[in-house]
Amino acid sequence: xxxxxxxxxxxNQVFEAILPLLAVPVALVIGALILLLxxxxxxxxxxxxxxxxxxxxxxxxxTLVKATPLLLxxxxxxxxxxxxxxxxxGEGQIIVGALSATALALSLNQAPGWLLLPLxxxxxxxxxxxxxxxxxxxKARLGVNEILSTIxxxxxxxxxxxxxxxxxxxxxxxxxxxxxxxxxxxxxxxAWLPRLVPQTLLHAGSILALVMAILVYIFLWRTTIGYRIxxxxxxxxxxxxxxxxxxxxxxxxxxxGGAFAGLAGAVEVxxxxxxxLEGLSGGYGFSGIVAALFGNLHPLxxxxxxxxxxxxxxxxxxxxxxxxxxxxxxxxxMGLIVLFVVSSxxxxxxxxxxxxxxx
Amino acid sequence: MSDxxxxxxxxxxxxxxxxxxxxxxxxAIGEAFAQNSGVYNLGVDGIMLMGAFSGFFVGMxxxxxxxxxxxxxxxxxxxxxxxxxxxxxxxxxxxxxxxxLYMFGLGLSSLLFKKTMSGVESISGFQPVRIxxxxxxxxLGDVLFNHNLLVYGAFLLVPLAxxxxxxxxxxLMIRAVGQNxxxxxxxxxxxxxxxxxxxxxxxxxxxxxxxxxxxxxxxxFQENMTSGMGFIAIALVYFGSWRPLGILGGALLFSFVxxxxxxxxxxxxxxxYDFAVMLPYAMTILALAxxxxxxxxxDALGKPFERGEF
Numbered sequence: 001x002x003x004x005x006x007x008x009x010x011x012n013q014v015f016e017a018i019l020p021l022l023a024v025p026v027a028l029v030i031g032a033l034i035l036l037l038x039x040x041x042x043x044x045x046x047x048x049x050x051x052x053x054x055x056x057x058x059x060x061x062x063t064l065v066k067a068t069p070l071l072l073x074x075x076x077x078x079x080x081x082x083x084x085x086x087x088x089x090g091e092g093q094i095i096v097g098a099l100s101a102t103a104l105a106l107s108l109n110q111a112p113g114w115l116l117l118p119l120x121x122x123x124x125x126x127x128x129x130x131x132x133x134x135x136x137x138x139k140a141r142l143g144v145n146e147i148l149s150t151i152x153x154x155x156x157x158x159x160x161x162x163x164x165x166x167x168x169x170x171x172x173x174x175x176x177x178x179x180x181x182x183x184x185x186x187x188x189x190x191a192w193l194p195r196l197v198p199q200t201l202l203h204a205g206s207i208l209a210l211v212m213a214i215l216v217y218i219f220l221w222r223t224t225i226g227y228r229i230x231x232x233x234x235x236x237x238x239x240x241x242x243x244x245x246x247x248x249x250x251x252x253x254x255x256x257g258g259a260f261a262g263l264a265g266a267v268e269v270x271x272x273x274x275x276x277l278e279g280l281s282g283g284y285g286f287s288g289i290v291a292a293l294f295g296n297l298h299p300l301x302x303x304x305x306x307x308x309x310x311x312x313x314x315x316x317x318x319x320x321x322x323x324x325x326x327x328x329x330x331x332x333x334m335g336l337i338v339l340f341v342v343s344s345x346x347x348x349x350x351x352x353x354x355x356x357x358x359x
Numbered sequence: 360m361s362d363x364x365x366x367x368x369x370x371x372x373x374x375x376x377x378x379x380x381x382x383x384x385x386x387a388i389g390e391a392f393a394q395n396s397g398v399y400n401l402g403v404d405g406i407m408l409m410g411a412f413s414g415f416f417v418g419m420x421x422x423x424x425x426x427x428x429x430x431x432x433x434x435x436x437x438x439x440x441x442x443x444x445x446x447x448x449x450x451x452x453x454x455x456x457x458x459x460l461y462m463f464g465l466g467l468s469s470l471l472f473k474k475t476m477s478g479v480e481s482i483s484g485f486q487p488v489r490i491x492x493x494x495x496x497x498x499l500g501d502v503l504f505n506h507n508l509l510v511y512g513a514f515l516l517v518p519l520a521x522x523x524x525x526x527x528x529x530x531l532m533i534r535a536v537g538q539n540x541x542x543x544x545x546x547x548x549x550x551x552x553x554x555x556x557x558x559x560x561x562x563x564x565x566x567x568x569x570x571x572x573x574x575x576x577x578x579x580f581q582e583n584m585t586s587g588m589g590f591i592a593i594a595l596v597y598f599g600s601w602r603p604l605g606i607l608g609g610a611l612l613f614s615f616v617x618x619x620x621x622x623x624x625x626x627x628x629x630x631x632y633d634f635a636v637m638l639p640y641a642m643t644i645l646a647l648a649x650x651x652x653x654x655x656x657x658d659a660l661g662k663p664f665e666r667g668e669f
Binding site for chain 1: 467474643
């Protein structure tokens with residue numbers, strides 16, 4: 001009966017898609033317990049969180065502003081994880097993407113916008129890819145654990161950024177004023193991404209991120225290279241027997257992941273801050289992982305997941321003001337959500353195994 | 360540069376190098392137990408941060424550093440138990456769940472810090488204890504035998520761990536479970552139980568590693584004060600080929616480079632500070648690249664155990 005098994009398959013797919021959502025109530029309950037321990041009213045706190053995220057037009061646009069780097073990083077994470085490699089290097093890749101886009105825009109400050117804008121985005125993307133290539137090649141050639149190497153690359157990028165922003169790249173105005181805040185000069189106007197809604201920070205990078213999500217979907221499910229990356233991630237041994245050079249595709253998956261994080265860095269500089277400053281990566285390298293996992297490692301699922309976690313990050317500020325709970329509360333919650341989402345996969349696996357046994 | 364090669368400076372570098380090895384040793388030896396049984400816990404850095412906070416907080420509030428140490432060990436144990444639950448019972452992907460645990464520890468330790476303290480405060484940590492007789496040897500006595508108890512403990516842990524892993528039935532069981540869980544299972548070894556014990560032990564030691572920072576080495580608590588030490592500790596396990604003695608070598612190498620770097624700053628040698636801080640991280644990548652000895656790696660590392668699955 002082909003029809004019935006068709007329905008069953010669809011049902012199973014639906015089940016797997018909504019599985020991560022089950023992590024939400026569990027995380028909320030534990031979050032409420034933490035709030036109670038901190039002597040804050042969970043009801044008031046969660047209301048403040050929601051209010052902060054979607055309470056006004058401005059807060060909605062802020063949510064989308066934060067969702068943009070989350071989505072871009074999340075897409076890179078999706079490609080890497082689908083290829084069976086774990087890229088934790090988002091933070092460093094964002095930083096080098098932002099640094100190089102800034103350096104380029106500042107040195108070509110006379111170039112017209114039609115040239116400078118795409119050029120900066122491309123250079124940011126490429127630098128992220130290069131930052132991902134180091135762990136990627138080390139993994140492919142020597143089998144170096146990519147989780148550890150990408151984390152080390154984060155620390156190196158951070159120090160590099162500290163050095164450049166306090167030295168060679170510091171805003172000359174900061175030296176003149178004697179304040180010496182570690183930030184670059186303002187980018188030339190032509191390198192600013194256009195704002196979409198007046199009086200807000202919402203910028204064209206959000207649209208770019210949406211387009212990228214669709215492109216990544218097409219890439220992973222409609223192209224040969226994308227298919228091979230997924231094959232390598234699903235079963236490296238079978239992929240090897242099928243003649244796919246597994247290490248090359250693993251390296252490629254990390255490099256593409258780095259490219260998207262680099263793009264996120266360039267977009268953040270050109271769309272929001274309009275200059276490079278300390279802390280620009282804002283933990284997106286890690287929260288992007290949460291968004292990707294929550295989106296079930298599917299490019300299109302990552303879109304709503306990014307908006308959700310973007311809202312959480314924006315709401316966290318309101319939380320701090322309303323009930324004096326530091327915004328680190330949201331980071332804690334995100335860590336728990338990761339633990340729950342990866343743990344919940346056991347049920348999907350069990351179901352799949354039962355299916356195999358009975359069919 | 361010539362200032363560097365005077366006797367007091369060299370002795371100073373050795374003294375700080377030994378001290379700085381403490382957190383690496385506790386964390387990496389703990390991780391070695393978990394990894395030898397086939398589980399890799401990437402949440403070590405998060406556990407260290409929680410250990411550092413709890414040790415500092417309890418030590419400060421009660422005025423008793425031993426209670427602080429106990430709290431750090433207890434919190435580490437609980438977080439290790441959580442990791443065991445996720446990776447052994449729920450069979451979650453270990454790389455990602457470790458990162459989840461790290462984010463949880465990083466977030467919770469800053470949350471608690473901001474909520475309970477008004478700013479960075481310092482504490483008077485464990486004081487050096489001079490070992491009788493040995494401590495009186497000229498030069499060497501000061502450098503080797505005048506440390507606080509947590510430092511001695513870290514170095515005693517190395518032969519102890521070596522003994523447990525290679526000379527006791529329990530150690531044999533740990534390694535059997537890490538090499539071939541199916542075979543161990545058929546011999547009647549409770550794979551899950553062994554892994555619970557090692558991961559929880561690893562968590563406890565990571566908690567102590569955190570406390571060794573906050574109440575014995577630096578004597579304060581700051582957000583993200585480990586700045587990735589836990590991850591370096593995991594890399595040291597690879598570097599040391601999963602053996603406590605190898606880990607000791609790696610930890611000393613790292614801490615001496617760190618001590619040298621700190622002394623260069625103290626002496627005002629002209630070298631950009633940011634690059635000096637970069638050094639241990641770059642060295643970690645290098646160490647991982649040159650120490651890839653696949654044969655030494657436990658075969659079942661990172662693979663959840665399912666009965667009847669061959």
